């Protein structure tokens with residue numbers, strides 16, 4: 001068993017970052033392998049790690065064990081100091097269920113010394129870890145392990161991992177921005193969860209910007225600003241989601257400014273998410289905007305096709321739902337805007353297949369299940385629609401799209417709209433020119449080339465185009 005465990009760690013080291021190995025895998029202790037039942041018992045040091053490992057790594061460990069023992073092996077996890085781990089295993093202890101009970105009843109070898117000392121349950125360390133976790137308001141399901149990576153988010157993920165490993169040191173603040181449903185919230189929970197799991201008692205708090213605003217209001221009403229300040233300033237990691245909701249909330253912005261200054265001065269980590277990059281935030285104090293931009297600002301882009309397929313396959317697998325690749329490709333080709341939309345589609349397809357008793361999921365079944373979603377996403381995009389959306393986005397008048405005026409603040413949006421018209425509609429260059437106030441087709445061609453070239457070099461323009469495409473595709 002020891003040989004297996006060593007190999008298992010080595011194999012996991014090839015797939016997982018070192019931080020995850022030291023946080024999750026090394027603290028585990030293999031207790032015994034029951035030959036008759038093909039069950040491997042593994043102890044985790046506290047309840048939090050136990051739940052996490054069971055949820056995120058049991059699958060990988062099980063398949064490695066099955067490979068090693070050349071038959072299907074079940075892995076069960078238990079608390080290291082729990083009576084189950086300590087018992088010499090003559091009879092199943094009360095409260096144990098399923099495989100653990102079977103294993104205990106089957107009579108296993110005595111647990112190793114680390115796990116053998118009888119201890120009162122629950123272990124104090126586990127209780128403390130749980131309490132920290134509850135206070136943090138983190139969702140334990142959102143981890144690095146189940147965050148699918150692709151071109152669209154690899155930078156953001158790398159920065160997030162770096163910050164989770166060296167909080168307060170590498171990038172402070174870390175500012176993540178991107179459109180709806182692209183995984184910003186997921187990623188910041190993953191950072192918080194990783195930090196908690198490292199088990200050094202860090203004080204972590206996730207808060208949505210709206211909640212922070214209402215905390216400020218409550219502190220104001222109760223005249224409890226000192227307490228409010230003490231709490232926020234004492235955190236080691238503050239994760240604040242959707243900061244654009246601070247717009248126009250002056251008192252909130254002021255309080256946040258003080259919290260920000262205090263935390264950064266003490267090398268406490270702040271991570272912020274937003275739907276746009278700092279300079280584009282409206283109604284936010286310029287002092288704050290410059291602070292937001294003073295660490296590392298990274299975009300999360302909408303996922304590309306391959307990544308959308310990978311997300312669908314991964315999510316289907318984790319829900320025990322068999323999805324053929326061609327079905328995943330079909331969904332991913334039609335639903336392009338964000339991950340939340342993909343999750344919704346997956347739920348629909350799986351419910352539909354279950355309801356109609358379809359065991360084998362085909363593209364036709366999928367078309368039926370997603371009829372509504374697909375008709376919306378295939379809705380016609382018109383040049384008029386593009387002109388209006390782009391004008392709103394850049395805060396100019398729609399009439400400027402056809403006018404002959406050429407100041408820079410109008411010329412760029414107009415070129416963007418021409419580019420999108422070429423990309424998203426079937427119209428020819430002369431037809432697009434006509435719709436832009438009777439311009440020549442070479443003007444349109446110039447705009448298309450210019451924007452397409454600029455988008456590959458300027459990440460802000462690229463992001464703006466993604467947002468516009470997402471809006472237009474609904």
Ligand SMILES: Nc1ncnc2c1ncn2[C@@H]1O[C@H](COP(=O)(O)OP(=O)(O)OP(=O)(O)O)[C@@H](O)[C@H]1O
Nearest residue numbers: 146147148149179180181182183184185186339340
């Ligand atoms: N790369 C990814 N891998 C796996 N799941 C993802 C990924 N990106 C997003 N998700 C999932 O998609 C859903 C939406 O993501 P999330 O809530 O993090 O988006 P968001 O960017 O914070 O959006 P909003 O701005 O609307 O709050 C979540 O269930 C999340 O777990």
